[in-house]
Amino acid sequence: xxxxxxxxxxxxxxxxxxxxxxxxxxxxxxxxxxxxxxxxxxxxxxxxxxxxxxxxxxxxxxxxxxxxxxxxxxxxxxxxxxxxxxxxxxxxxxxxxxxxxxxxxxxxxxxxxxxxxxxxxxxxxxxxxxxxxxxxxxxxxxxxxxxxxxxxxxxxxxxxxxxxxxxxxxxxxxxxxxxxxxxxxxxxxxxxxxxxxxxxxxxxxxxxxxxxxxxxxxxxxxxxx
Amino acid sequence: xxxxxxxxxxxxxxxxxxxxxxxxxxxxxxxxxxxxxxxxxxxxxxxxxxxxxxxxxxxxxxxxxxxxxxxxxxxxxxxxxxxxxxxxxxxxxxxxxxxxxxxxxxxxxxxxxxxxxxxxxxxxxxxxxxxxxxxxxxxxxxxxxxxxxxxxxxxxxxxxxxxxxxxxxxxxxxxxxxxxxxxxxxxxxxxxxxxxxxxxxxxxx
Numbered sequence: 244x245x246x247x248x249x250x251x252x253x254x255x256x257x258x259x260x261x262x263x264x265x266x267x268x269x270x271x272x273x274x275x276x277x278x279x280x281x282x283x284x285x286x287x288x289x290x291x292x293x294x295x296x297x298x299x300x301x302x303x304x305x306x307x308x309x310x311x312x313x314x315x316x317x318x319x320x321x322x323x324x325x326x327x328x329x330x331x332x333x334x335x336x337x338x339x340x341x342x343x344x345x346x347x348x349x350x351x352x353x354x355x356x357x358x359x360x361x362x363x364x365x366x367x368x369x370x371x372x373x374x375x376x377x378x379x380x381x382x383x384x385x386x387x388x389x390x391x392x393x394x395x396x397x398x399x400x401x402x403x404x405x406x407x408x409x410x411x412x413x414x415x416x417x418x419x420x421x422x423x424x425x426x427x428x429x430x431x432x433x434x435x436x437x438x439x440x441x442x443x444x445x446x447x448x449x450x451x452x453x454x455x456x457x458x459x460x461x462x463x464x465x466x467x468x
Numbered sequence: 469x470x471x472x473x474x475x476x477x478x479x480x481x482x483x484x485x486x487x488x489x490x491x492x493x494x495x496x497x498x499x500x501x502x503x504x505x506x507x508x509x510x511x512x513x514x515x516x517x518x519x520x521x522x523x524x525x526x527x528x529x530x531x532x533x534x535x536x537x538x539x540x541x542x543x544x545x546x547x548x549x550x551x552x553x554x555x556x557x558x559x560x561x562x563x564x565x566x567x568x569x570x571x572x573x574x575x576x577x578x579x580x581x582x583x584x585x586x587x588x589x590x591x592x593x594x595x596x597x598x599x600x601x602x603x604x605x606x607x608x609x610x611x612x613x614x615x616x617x618x619x620x621x622x623x624x625x626x627x628x629x630x631x632x633x634x635x636x637x638x639x640x641x642x643x644x645x646x647x648x649x650x651x652x653x654x655x656x657x658x659x660x661x662x663x664x665x666x667x668x669x670x671x672x673x
């Protein structure tokens with residue numbers, strides 16, 4: 244009796260097995276649909292974004308520009324209008340809205356150059372940096388303080404007061420020289436003065452000229468008693 | 469008999485497959501955070517300035533203030549009614565729960581740091597994760613004699629006209645330096661000192 248039931252059941256065995264597989268396959272549809280994730284994990288992006296290593300200071304940038312570092316690529320994220328008014332030498336203008344357009348992708352997504360992003364301050368540049376970082380673009384830096392800092396440190400550096408450390412004076416002379424490189428001219432007088440001051444040898448050896456003194460001959464007193 | 473053996477094998481294989489699938493499903497760990505905005509959409513979101521919350525807005529709207537500085541800074545001084553979530557902890561499960569709750573209640577969350585730049589990183593991250601109710605408070609925080617001073621700040625301001633400055637400096641340098649009026653030589657009055665002429669000694673007596 245039992246045996247007969249079993250045989251009856253076993254006759255459906257293939258159908259039963261196939262139903263099990265169909266159910267499992269159906270389960271795949273129920274599985275959460277994962278959108279294709281664009282970019283690196285959010286946790287990693289956060290870790291990268293909070294480290295300050297992405298910033299480059301205006302002094303370091305000026306130094307590299309003066310030394311004509313061939314690996315440097317400057318990208319101006321401001322509007323074309325601002326760019327035409329003033330931009331760093333050899334910078335490429337990519338308004339922030341266009342950073343992912345096909346024309347400019349090659350500038351940002353590469354490994355040969357050290358790309359420095361800048362804007363008026365570093366807010367826009369940071370936005371672009373975070374977005375590019377999500378796509379795992381390499382070698383991107385942000386100019387700390389942007390053009391405004393560039394003006395106040397390189398183009399028009401503040402003169403140190405007399406009480407400041409000698410380091411401040413060294414920095415000032417570097418910045419002043421850098422500003423001259425970037426086109427700022429200083430009145431001639433001032434520079435001349437410095438040159439003169441430097442060139443003037445302090446030690447002057449004066450040969451002693453011996454002037455023989457004429458001894459006064461005492462004239463014989465004439466006359467007398 | 470042969471038939472039965474074949475079935476046996478098939479059933480063993482089937483059971484093993486099912487087990488494998490179940491184990492795979494159980495061991496799969498769902499990533500806790502997923503971007504819900506595409507990169508183009510995120511760019512569009514930051515390009516408009518909807519996320520800016522000024523100091524004046526603080527009085528007008530209903531919102532939740534979040535201080536993204538470190539706990540030490542927060543204790544030192546913070547805005548009224550602000551809670552503290554330090555930037556590196558922004559993705560912690562507890563904090564994610566908070567942001568999720570705020571999103572569900574349709575309440576605006578306003579982030580602030582020592583400068584708007586400091587709040588940018590957590591803001592952008594949360595925005596890309598799909599929290600669209602986040603804003604940045606555009607203030608600079610400063611301390612003066614242990615008192616917190618809140619100043620409004622403007623973003624991306626074109627402060628200086630550098631070209632003009634350079635042109636002017638060149639103009640100044642090339643312009644003929646003003647001839648500084650030479651100090652008139654003070655004419656020294658020479659009062660000739662009469663030399664006492666020694667008269668030849670004449671005679672005597």
